[in-house]
Amino acid sequence: MVEKLNLAILFGGQSGEHEVSLMSATAVINNIDKDKYSIYMIGISKDGKWSLYEGDIENIENGSWESVAKPIVFPADPSFGGFYLLSNPEKIYKVDVVFPVMHGPKAEDGTIQGLFELAKIPYVGSNVVASSSGMDKVISKAIFKSYNLPQCEYKAFLKSDYIEDMDTILNDIESGFNYPVFVKPANLGSSVGISKCYDREELIAGIDEALIYDRKVLVEEFIDGLEIECAILGHNNPEASILGEIIPCNDFYDYEAKYLTGGQSEIVIPAPLPKEKSDTIRSIAIEAYRALDCSGLARVDFFIEKATGNIYLNEVNTIPGFTQISMYSKLWEASGVSYTDLLDRLIMLALERFEEIYG
Template sequence: MTGESSSSRLRVAVLFGGRSGEHEISLLSARSVMAALDPAKYEILPVGITHQGDWVVGENVLDALEQNRLEGLEPAFIFPEPNRPGLYVLRDGQAVKIADVDMYFPVLHGTFGEDGTIQGLFELADVAYVGAGVLGSSLGMDKGVFKDVMRANDIPVVDWIILRRSEIEKDLPAAVQRAEALGPYPLFTKPANLGSSVGVTKCKSRADLIEGLKQAAAFDRRILVERGVEGAREIEVSVLGNDDPIASVCGEILPSREFYSYEAKYLDGTSGLIIPAEIPLETAERIRELAVRAYKAIDCAGMARADFFLERNTGQVFLNELNTIPGFTRISMYPKLWNASGILYPELVDRLIQLALERKAERDVTVREYRRGE
């Protein structure tokens, strides 16, 4: 991190890593984002967050996190208050300000990055940041409440129930009975608040269901059971914007395994992306329209990738989830869909920063205090 900062450049603190199962994916996404930020326009301040949740800065901090080599890095932090802006380090027990920051760019996936928690810190500090706010982030993260909101907005989702860990522990047969009432196997079990398919099981029998419930319960207090969509085609669309979001062309995922599991996403390297998706024009239009409506329904901002299931036999479309900080490497679906829709990667990053500034400006005109009689 260099001290000289030309005042005309926007100082963007890029946060990556994080206390999440998607830590490594975040590092990959951040590498691409930082490479795309035009150095003539932006001064990049890389901030790593370790697996333990420590914020660190220093020489080549991204490489250091990738190689799990943390010596020599300095503990970093921001104050959760508007009147002490900027990035600080802890040096000999003293808080030392090392940089002014115009914008925070959380390139963090999953827990403590995509779920509204770090967004809460940014709100307290009253700083500009890329992406959805507290509400949009947390609604995007919780698969259960997310579906409640979709139902309320007439956006089709697959039937589901929520089970609490305590219910499963206390009365497993009752939990199984509630799950089986959803319909015939296969059923899917998932932790309500996770990503990257961690803890997701396709259950083809009662024995699988019991195992799946236990697995999901290890990762979350709240467990989702869902009807399995027969031969689900997985169609994704990218959304960009604040109050007037736009949708990209649709893409299709061809998982390398029976479903789009963690292994299929990150280990095999053979899951295919088809852009644009080979689906009827009306279906694509409907999916794009649903994506924008869902985005508005959770008060999303900046970006999200909307993931759908297209039932092979019936042609019915279901919204599965909105990811508010989708994978962002150059070969990830979110930027690739924009690329195919005419917005190249560096422009996409520019737009996200612009949208964050607009959102901040809107926050700045919001009245915080009501004084009677003034």
């Protein structure tokens, strides 16, 4: 019999996307091939406490896992090769591969990835630099610019500059763009902290909101367009899925439209686009993935402007929403890769990258 791999599935985390992670991880745990993997369910609370959860999978999403999970330590020291319970440092739980099914800062942004680099344990998804540059919308835009990838006009500034001279920044935004504009914290996801602002008053409120989450703010021109997404899978030779379209049920695809309105936002797969346009978008998606040096997976999001048909790259999500009904998994399913196979592929890619570095 082939020995099972010890797979640590991480969920929760300290970001505003904690709840989204609980949904994604529940789907992963439910669907992973238990004949191939022994699963450690490791939860991270909102205040950053790590613990091993051994109870019912149903109690992950509702948050009650937290009260019964056992505190653990996951050392950065590679000689451990895993983690131990705080109550019993003698017994090491060896981990062969980690799947951080978490989104947002301190989860998808290279920080956790850095821990597993130090601990010398393979992990699913992008490495430190790709994760952190994918998370930071201002950094990723600068990288995309250097690769001449098409994207909307934008401006970025720091909280300290804004506090010092708010009027100059507001005037600069207003002289560069017509309303509405989008205001975003540089580092986040799931539309948390994002506002569509129709006048100066809303712009100021939007900046204040974004500054709750980050010291760096991004302002973008509004693209009146279709929202198109492409799933990428692979390491050195990544593949692009067919495309999907999001039809948000709100004014834009905000947090409520993504998660709270009971699925009233629509997903259309395949996106109804001419083949040539789809192929162009898929190749830009691969270029963007390579530009950031992503690995494993990413969902690359676009707008197609209604009036012109122009393509704009919006963002690269290195750990996209990962439930069975999330766009990422559905795009692969429609491209012929089942959810369970997708999980296998991602774990194999994690091992492949590790082997490439240390083999």
